Amino acid sequence: MNYSDKLNQVENSNDDTDSQAQTLGQPLSDFLLQLEDYTPTVPDAVTAHFLHSSGFEPKDPRLLRLISIAAQKFISDIANDALQHCKMRSSNSSSSHSSSRSKGSKDRRYCLTMEDLTPALAEFGITIKKPHYYV
Amino acid sequence: MEQQQNMYRKMLTVAISSILIETGFDTVDKDVLGTLTEMLQCFLCEIGSVSKNYCELSGRIEPVIADVILGFVEMGVDFSGLQQYVKGNKHTVLPPLQPQQPQKQMNMLQAGTKQSLPNHIPQHLPSFPDPHAYIRTPTHKQPVIDYEAIREKYAVQKKDMEKALTKFLCRTNPTHNLFDNEEANIFPLIACKPTFPPYLSALLPQDQIFDPEDLEYDPKSQIQNQPARKRIRSESKHSDTKMQTDDEDENQEGLNKGGEKESLNWEIDNPYLAATKLPSKGND
Numbered sequence: 377m378n379y380s381d382k383l384n385q386v387e388n389s390n391d392d393t394d395s396q397a398q399t400l401g402q403p404l405s406d407f408l409l410q411l412e413d414y415t416p417t418v419p420d421a422v423t424a425h426f427l428h429s430s431g432f433e434p435k436d437p438r439l440l441r442l443i444s445i446a447a448q449k450f451i452s453d454i455a456n457d458a459l460q461h462c463k464m465r466s467s468n469s470s471s472s473h474s475s476s477r478s479k480g481s482k483d484r485r486y487c488l489t490m491e492d493l494t495p496a497l498a499e500f501g502i503t504i505k506k507p508h509y510y511v
Numbered sequence: 512m513e514q515q516q517n518m519y520r521k522m523l524t525v526a527i528s529s530i531l532i533e534t535g536f537d538t539v540d541k542d543v544l545g546t547l548t549e550m551l552q553c554f555l556c557e558i559g560s561v562s563k564n565y566c567e568l569s570g571r572i573e574p575v576i577a578d579v580i581l582g583f584v585e586m587g588v589d590f591s592g593l594q595q596y597v598k599g600n601k602h603t604v605l606p607p608l609q610p611q612q613p614q615k616q617m618n619m620l621q622a623g624t625k626q627s628l629p630n631h632i633p634q635h636l637p638s639f640p641d642p643h644a645y646i647r648t649p650t651h652k653q654p655v656i657d658y659e660a661i662r663e664k665y666a667v668q669k670k671d672m673e674k675a676l677t678k679f680l681c682r683t684n685p686t687h688n689l690f691d692n693e694e695a696n697i698f699p700l701i702a703c704k705p706t707f708p709p710y711l712s713a714l715l716p717q718d719q720i721f722d723p724e725d726l727e728y729d730p731k732s733q734i735q736n737q738p739a740r741k742r743i744r745s746e747s748k749h750s751d752t753k754m755q756t757d758d759e760d761e762n763q764e765g766l767n768k769g770g771e772k773e774s775l776n777w778e779i780d781n782p783y784l785a786a787t788k789l790p791s792k793g794n795d
Contacts, residue, residue: 430559
């Protein structure tokens with residue numbers, strides 16, 4: 377029973393992934409319809425300029441918005457990862473130094489530095505090495 | 512062209528800043544901001560390039576959503592969470608750019624109409640600046656350096672000056688009338704101040720002034736020793752200064768006094784017409 381249940385579960389999961397793979401385009405095309413009333417943070421004209429420089433000129437302006445949202449999410453994911461790193465550091469330092477002091481209010485102001493960004497980008501497969509100063 | 516690119520990059524930087532604020536960061540390093548801007552620009556260019564390639568691969572010119580999806584897949588971007596991402600947070604929309612108009616301010620300082628471009632200059636080139644910026648108009652006539660004109664000018668000025676001076680003296684000094692009636696004073700004559708005795712200057716000719724003390728009538732010392740306001744005081748002082756000249760007889764002193772008295776008679780109380788007074792060192 378358990379074995380057959382497990383098999384069923386595996387088959388079901390496989391079916392799910394197949395169905396997901398086949399209908400991958402549909403959610404996005406539905407999504408396009410919803411895009412008309414949503415304005416991404418990156419302005420359309422700016423996205424259009426950079427896409428034009430690569431030769432990508434869509435007739436449908438919703439494609440522009442789709443790409444700008446994808447780019448926005450890309451940056452947002454990296455920022456979230458960096459925020460996790462930053463919070464880990466601040467929690468480590470605060471727990472090691474003094475936990476009684478109310479450092480929480482001061483640490484609420486997070487600063488994104490290269491120290492936090494580098495490991496966050498490394499998880500995405502992007503290695504960054506920037507010199508600290510230029511001579 | 513570079514300025515346009517800088518502008519677009521600046522807009523990207525602003526968008527990234529707003530995304531970071533949404534994430535929870537308050538400040539960010541300059542390096543990090545530059546890095547993220549570069550990454551975003553590369554992402555956009557890359558997805559555009561890849562989608563375009565897929566589009567052309569399938570024999571089309573205009574990209575479709577499928578090309579974009581394939582582009583995402585090739586780049587390894589997970590777009591399954593896009594819908595959730597959009598619905599989840601309320602993302603800030605950047606305010607539209609205000610078009611800067613510095614040109615308007617410059618036009619306010621416009622003085623005169625700009626000249627049109629001449630025929631040999633194409634029209635797409637910028638127009639001329641305001642005419643006062645490059646056209647020199649002399650504000651006054653060139654002076655006349657003609658010898659005759661200058662001589663004539665000088666003569667006219669001299670004549671006018673003499674006329675004015677004589678008129679002034681007529682107004683201020685005692686005058687004689689040509690006619691008997693006092694009313695019609697059309698031709699006033701400046702009264703002559705006779706010295707007593709009249710032939711004294713003829714008897715004592717003076718070509719040069721060697722010793723100021725020998726002078727009977729020294730205009731400078733008279734002016735210095737006379738305060739403008741009090742007449743009586745000036746008379747006494749004047750007599751005092753004249754006492755210092757030991758060479759003179761009493762007669763001459765009396766003569767001087769008499770002569771000076773007449774001159775003192777016409778002394779003016781008006782401070783504007785009185786002689787200039789040196790700053791007082793002592794009681795004088």
